[in-house]
Amino acid sequence: MARSVFVLTGAGISAESGLGTFRDKDGQGIWARFDPMKLATPEAFTRDPDNALGFYNLRRRNLLNAKPNAAHQALARLEQALAERGGHLTLVTQNIDDLHERAGSRRVIHMHGELLKARCQHCGSVRLWAEDLSPSDVCPDCGRVGGLRPHVVWFGEMPLFMDDIDRALRRADLFVAIGTSGAVYPAAGFVAEARGYRVRTCEINLEAADNADLFDEERLGPASETVPAWVDELLGA
């Protein structure tokens, strides 16, 4: 059995919790009304903070009404079971939601930041923030106005924890990508990196990702079914 498992999750794992993915084909939900490419950038925040913050206020409210699903719960179970057996789960997510944590995962690496945190552009402080953000908010740490933004990685900004991620990939013996499109770098490159380290690779997805040919194994279907089944299999093996 794999002892050191590296799991990367993307929007596909949270879709069944009611949080829209960036690449929905039906064009429903908040994505139909907003163009994230024009909102999720530092320039957009500078140019029109009301609009950029409003977009994230909507997403935050959506998130507070969402609940983790069976796929999130299965990964929390996997973390605990591996730890009990002397193994280790590294859980890296591209998602800015907190559904892994709410499902019971103890350690989650949010490479694209966290929607329920705010960061001050003036002093750099990061705080839990479950309320709407507005350009008139005062930073509780430095007292200045207009610097509070969602603690999320925008287009054109560096993802977080890349060194930790590389170290974990290097020592993994199984890499699993769940619900990722395979189109957003650098996360889309992790599978090639894992292969370079001779780590076995597996994709679990609703439909095959853009980089599906790089995986040793592929399991297709809704995450709430495929992920618990995979965890059962892995722990039973």
Ligand SMILES: [Zn+2]
């Ligand atoms: Zn501040």
